Amino acid sequence: MTHPRPSAGSAPVLSTGTLRELSEAARAAGTGQVLDELWTARRFLDGTPAAVAVLDADLRYLYLNDTLAGVNGLPVQEHLGRPMPEVIPGSEPSAEVAREVLRSGRPQTVVFDGRPPDDRADVPRWWLGAFHRLEGEDGEILGVAAVVMEVTEDIRQRESLRRAQERLELLEETAARVGGTLDAAEACRALTDVLVPRFADYAAVDVVDPEGTRRAPAAPVPVRLRRMAVAAAPGMPEPLTPTTRSGEVIFHQASSSMSQVLTGHKTMVLNRPDDDTLRLLAPTPQRLERYRALELHSSVYLPLMVGGEPVGAVMVGRRADSPEFTPDEVELLELLTARAATGIGHALRYTHEHETALEMQRAFLATPHIPGPGVEIASRYLPAGRGAEVGGDWFDAVALPSGRTLLVVGDVMGHGVRAAAAMSEYRSLLRALALQGLAPDRLLSEADRTAHALDLDRVATCVLALLDPAAEEVVLATAGHVPPLLVRPDAVPELAVLPVGPPLGTGSGGYGSRRCPMPPGALLLAYTDGLVERRGQDIDAGLAALADLPVTAKHALPDVLNTVLDRLAPANSEDDVTLLVARSL
Template sequence: MKAAGILRGGTIPAIAVVDRTGTVVGWTQAAEELTGYPATDILGRPIGTLLPSDGQGGEPPGTHLPSTGFMEVRRRDGEVVIVRTEAAPLTLDDDAGTRQGFWLVSAIAAATDLSTSALLESLISSFPIAMAIWDKNLRCVWRNEASEQLGDGYPYYRNGRSLTEPIEGIDTEAVQDAMRKVLADGQPVIDREAHWSYEGQERALSISLSPLVGADGRPLGVCSVALDFSNSKARDRLKLLREASVRLASTLDVRKTAQELAELAIPVLADYMTVDLCEEMLPGAEPLQRLAASEAGIPVFRRAGMASVHDGVPESLWGRNEAVFVPQGSPFMEVLHTRRPHFEPVLDTSPGTWLDLNPDRSRTMRARGVHSLIVIPLQARGDVLGVAAFARTSNPAPFTRDDLLLAEELFARAALSLDNARQYTRERQTALALQRDLLPDGLSGTDTVEVASRYLPSDRHKGVGGDWYDAIHLPGSRLALVVGDVTGHGINAAATMGRLRTAVRTLAYLDLPPDQLLTHLDHLMAKDARGFDVTSATCLYTVYDPRTGRCTMAAAGHPPPAIVTPSGDVTFPSLPAGTPIGVGLGTFQSHDLHLPAGTLLALYTDGLIETRHADLDTGMARLGDTLARAASRSATLECVCTTVIGSIVDDTPEDDIALLMARIQA
């Protein structure tokens, strides 16, 4: 298969088709132009032919399969170029009509990757940030237009020029050493200050170096970012953007993000700043009360963040979380409708302006000396999330166009952080509501078994998890207890949890032994899996028979229960190992125990015992100690649950926690 390219010079992707063994079976004209290999020389050969040898006895060329990411390609003339590849599975019919699996691979040279270049340019259009990509020989293979603004003092920012080439009057040894270190250990260098002298002028640069890693995990080169902050104002603005990147990405709370944003801009950019968000951005807030048409304005926003150089933010008529009344014809409504910033370096406070529509705001602004104003729309993914206002009072200088550009850059970052927080909050609330509806309401035991439970969602993931528990009444006064944990978080995990809980109840009513129940559950879940994203779950299922005092249990990749004897000893029975639910192997065995009256049984998910700082064994030992102390106080089962959670769990658990406790009565 051979197809002609539409464009020349590598401006369209090179396309190849590779079979499951890594052999090239399709080749385009663009691929020939990129690599120098005509179709007649490459068809039937391993795709690994195009990979340069690492000289370390790496994987044989014939075993290489396509992948997505950056990698090096060796052209026919021996030159090595960095390309970005994308690989996708492809199904085709062969000559016999049999469907076969292949890979469709597209590649484009990094120096001509138009989409990447355009993205980089759009991200840095507001500031003269010089960016470049260097290969392993420290040769510049790509640079942006902003690198030219650094002037002739940095001549090595030229495509094809290597840092190792001697340049009169310029010493690049320190930069070479730093780049080689990044290539060697893969650790980025952030905000390294460099000073240069050129034609009698001192220049200061902030340089950051990041490794460019290929699809195989090996370093291909270095990406450099350099910003000239030779004057103090530029240095302060760089610090503001740097701090914004760190602080705004550290939380998924909408209100906290908005307040962080307001505080960041004071006093570097403004003396007074507010962040007002649309109602849907602040879940849980009381609905805004609409005013009559005769009133001066309508509440369009709610104040989410504000800051000032003056204590108490006296410039603001509204406090945080209060509705903000905005008159029609004001810059705030203008920005909301046009989605363009309002820039008023000299605020017009004379009669007949928009300030007449809101006398209270007008009096406050005059009293506080507001003389310059910028209003920016907060936009993300096509939606307007709110508006932000910057004002100057103590600083006599009016806002400049550079200030407007800085404000837009700051809020371009902030809008994405706020939108991420909004989506996280919305998904989390939806998943929590779904999970609460799916978990048992009003869990009850029997005359011979008292039960109590706790469920704690985590705040450190992109949504709640799939932990669940249940108590199922069976014939003969028997009681089944079950806990489980679905992998993953969010709505999908909660929905999967609901299906599993329903399936367990259905199978339990068939009066199946624990090992057979888990086997059927495993087969059902494996059969229900879609594509390659196979969900799995752990589960512990027990059945207690009060007539015999026997408890039969089986585990599917789940930690064992904790058993507190009437004398206060705590043990963790050694259950036969079982694979997680969803694997489809069905390797489960039941285990019998005798539980006399007064025995305490605790079933739990791994979030209770496992953290980043403690493994399962340490967590189980801690749980055992806590149970021994709590059970010895003759407390109610509800109190024991409260004591266990309060003693073991932090304010923000790292994972969801389900705890189900049972006490055998006389």
């Protein structure tokens, strides 16, 4: 195989003036076609907006046009005969590409960045360079040709599109992660997870606290906020990670950054503030010392605005060698917190209502339940998971004259505070009617008529069990509720078959009852549908699973409840689960 051989020597390419004179002389002699073609090619190279150069095998400039000379910031004559790395400092990467082209003979295209010597703007520029080897007729290597075009604007546009796409994806990610939960603490943690370590070394989210500052003040005053989430980047000093705990109540003085952001509704940027500013803005002297220990040098405070009102604020900080916050970064942070604020606001409202309803329900269910003689009871209440609203489940035991006990388990339709309030009304109504000595079916009829007359805005299902230990029987009636489970001694558990009645509050009436044997030692388990009902599954499957549980009349009541819940209760229920088990003694 024959390899191209380098030329013995190289000389600068003929100048434009010399080539023009030769072309004119050749035309006068009638032999100028070849020189005319060369002259035309040279005029093309000299006039093209692309930067063109011809270098010899040692990468010395043989030719370059004015465009390239302008890019390099030196006259053409200061290039000729000199190696490219000597003329243009920082051009070694391009020289390496040229050497590889000389060695392999394969053309190469490369994008490189730099700054022309006379460019006063401190911004990067990019060029696209195409290199190919030049060879003589007999294969000797003459050098390498380079054609360079500036592509700065194209790259900037592509970079702008890329950043816009990344920004859009980040905003969508923030909305999905923060808005994907109704738990306020989880929503705030999702925001800090987005911010750290992508944008900051440290981030915290504080919200107005119903137990402290119920809403942001209109003027700078001391505020008591709850820190819902805090995150620190890897590398934060271990003793200081984190500087605060989630759930901690923080008192911010009137001059603090948080207080000003909440009242002014505007972002505050502190890039390397002096000590006097820090002392003024830090919530407490102790917190100022923590900031210094963390080496936090730059911070941004951003309000979380919902419907024109702040529900909290976000603080992000950078420490040690991290750079200051740029205007573009602050703008993006504002977009992120604006997108997150809606989700956090929804979660805060829901969490407040959820906890209020749960506290109401627990308060109602905490009322002592004392059955009549000959009856022992045990109960259990499991609220819905954090992602679901509290329902209106309840249970009750009412001791009646003649040694009887009325057991009630019910469920108000709907969820939230109003459902919990309606539950209290139905519970009180049934208690009052039970003390009149009505039979279970008549009691349901009166309760339905009264609830309808009072125009209660929610209906309720319930099951009544009137236990009479002396008669060794129980009278059962239901208002659209799941059937209770009967467990008699030496018998398999069975679901009671009862006359179907409509939920209370419809005004439809039409309730029936059934008497069932209840010998000493027998168990009765009443419950709400959250125990046996599953999304996408027929409720009969849940009822069958309940009837098949390994429960006997000999088991202690707490063990019965544990067995039922361990086998049937979902890990994260979408509905409340209420159980009431009674034994006839």
